[in-house]
Amino acid sequence: MRVSGNTGRGVTIYSVAERAGVSIATVSRVLQDSGVVSARARRQVLEAVEELDYVPSGAARSLAVRQHDTYGLVLPELSGPYYSELLVGFETRAGELGRGVMLLLGGARDLAKPFSTLASRVDAICVFGGLAAHIGRGTRPIVVVAGGAPPGVEAITAENVDSADELTEHLLAHGRTRLLFVGDTTAAPDVLERYEGFTRAHENRGLRAAEPVHVEFRERDGIVVAERLLAGDLAADGLVCCNDEVALAIMARLTDAGMDVPDDVAVVGWDDVMTARYVRPGLTTVRQPVHQLGARAADRLHELVGGAPPRATRNVLPTELVLRGSCGCEEHAARPQGATSQTYLSTPPPRK
């Protein structure tokens, strides 16, 4: 056994025990609030903790209990509200479960090393869809969020096909005849699913959907599409964009060039970012339950760590259509009114 209660600088459970005049077992008991401890011993321990400014070593505890009490989250980046919401949902739920969160941002760097480091520090990991390929040897429980997961790995995603169908049908019902889908269907499973819905809506009316316009999903990519439209390189009276960022960029560029949205061309997107309700016309979009996505992921990790079997079927969360002016709908005058912006439920769309 140990003699010194204070090796070098650090204050350990030994120092506390010594100062409180009890054994380390008792200190541990009062700190963990486990087992029975006399009021007197408890008080002395607490005092010693206070006086010594004791901070327990999480590592030592983790080692002893063989659990990190921490979940990992791997995201590609953090721009826009999407990832933030996901992160908040995840962190909040994890916190409620008494778990910490270690974050790993993809960025451009090679994830292999950071990923395995992360794996050694947490009990389970939630990985964003596009990064699923980086998943190493599968030792820790893992869930993939918003994207396809390798076989055997659990996935949680937002509904895409149906809402894309609904959104597209809405545009068609407005009398639009030449719709274009803007987004790289090969870049992310989500985008592909949205294009599927786009296609299905056309088929339901006996129409044939145009090929997707493959572009990345950033502002500059939207500008490019707008330029092609203005140049006559592309023709359309309705644009279904894979996200709001692209949709907004297109809308801004077209409007600046003198075109009218939605009269000349309708534009809709995905995500319901804050800007969507500030621009004129307001951007019609699909709101995703991103917060719940994150929370659900944390929940599932917790269950998996607890020994629950991975689910074979994908967890799919419902989305919500948000109709504003950019699709051709009439719009209320005063929009942003407080925290809860005007949200129209997805009711039968008005004919043009």
Next chain:
Amino acid sequence: MRVSGNTGRGVTIYSVAERAGVSIATVSRVLQDSGVVSARARRQVLEAVEELDYVPSGAARSLAVRQHDTYGLVLPELSGPYYSELLVGFETRAGELGRGVMLLLGGARDLAKPFSTLASRVDAICVFGGLAAHIGRGTRPIVVVAGGAPPGVEAITAENVDSADELTEHLLAHGRTRLLFVGDTTAAPDVLERYEGFTRAHENRGLRAAEPVHVEFRERDGIVVAERLLAGDLAADGLVCCNDEVALAIMARLTDAGMDVPDDVAVVGWDDVMTARYVRPGLTTVRQPVHQLGARAADRLHELVGGAPPRATRNVLPTELVLRGSCGCEEHAARPQGATSQTYLSTPPPRK
């Protein structure tokens, strides 16, 4: 010493050593890439690791080296680009330093418990200004970012007074005579400093600044101010808002009510959020070096953990004025053009 190389389920360094036919010391050496190891031993270890699907225990390592190799970050929330940028800057730099990041979001919950849990799992902590009060007994190195720090604690912040002065002077130079500062100066040190700059600009012209209009910094709070303006309860021809969110909400409400921005009233804000360059007129604002703020924080934590003494003087990072149309400046037609939005440097403002 230990007999079994595989206690129960988990694969440990013992299982690997056994399988590779070497000692655990050798396994550790190849995994840490420290000391000398024969090519043959290295190969065997690597194979064993692969075959056994070995994931090291971060806790055990941390305990042995007496370091977590992880820094903590405590933020109040994650809405808007401000906190995200900060987080990204922090995480990126920490990653470069080979450190992981544990995140703690303030939210509404009581931080005392989560905070000390965090403290037990990391080597040092970065706390956002408004949350500085939650800092417990100061055992770990700490830096406070964007806000006041208790004495003895290092602080890193963006410049506020000078830029507020400049922004206000800019409005005054436009010929505005009745400026109002919108924001709760008691809520955050940053806001107070901005009001100081607001005041100083007035004094420099021999004017007297109005009392600040105390409101929170969310959309709904902006709406309230706009309503008061419309009702005649408040009178102004220029509004200096503590952040873009409030500024945008005010602008939208006023415009919807038929007022003209900037002709009837100029509106400026802080943060340069994405929406700021999408609305018409574009919002004049102050861009903060949030990313660097986070990166600097990570750097300082690293140095502190390395034994460097805390700095007595505050680290102050420079900000940048972004002139658009909402202050009365003439604006270029085509704004959002790609990733780099039109940014005007802070040159002598045109007279009205």
Next chain:
DNA sequence: TCAGGAAATGTAAGCGCTTTCAACGACGAG
């Protein structure tokens, strides 16, 4: 052929905590 040293590897002592198990004292019942 052998001493001496460098290179490679193994041994074992912790790191700071949790938790089982045994020991202890006080106390009421028999």
Next chain:
DNA sequence: CTCGTCGTTGAAAGCGCTTACATTTCCTGA
């Protein structure tokens, strides 16, 4: 007065890793 109980407490065995130090192996030159 003795024994069984219950409430408290302490001793000690790990948890899985790093690393100083000891030991073995392998060359090299004399």
